Amino acid sequence: MEYEEINLEQFNNDELLRMKIELESEMDDIKSQLSRAEAKVHSEGLYADPVWYARAKSALRVKGRQCQQIQLMLRKNKKKKKTERPMAEHFIDICRDTLEENDFKDILEEAKQRCTDG
DSSP: OOOOOOOGGGSOHHHHHHHHHHHHHHHHHHHHHHHHHHHHHHHHOOOOOHHHHHHHHHHHHHHHHHHHHHHHHHHHHHHHHHHOOOHHHHHHHHHHHHSOHHHHHHHHHHHHHHHHHO
16 A cells, blocks of 8 residues: 655644544444454454555554644644734834833723724
């Protein structure tokens, strides 16, 4: 089975979550097929085709690895989002540092008023 690595950075979190859910569903299907094949061995003594069995196990590993990579990217995106501050926050900090305290408070109150009015 060919394993092609995908550049996950091109996807947003919603797309990553959809991909992860799809992979997990495919993994569940493969696990179910493997369980049925193993049950046949125990109940009827019939072994599955060894090539099919090897491919199924390989696909399960690949899909599991892809799920882990997606999960890592989701964590990375979450951490990145936490550390990024919007420009407005930087602007407020600069105003707080450079303006007189009363001027800063007046401007801040005006901004709050505009947020509630609009």
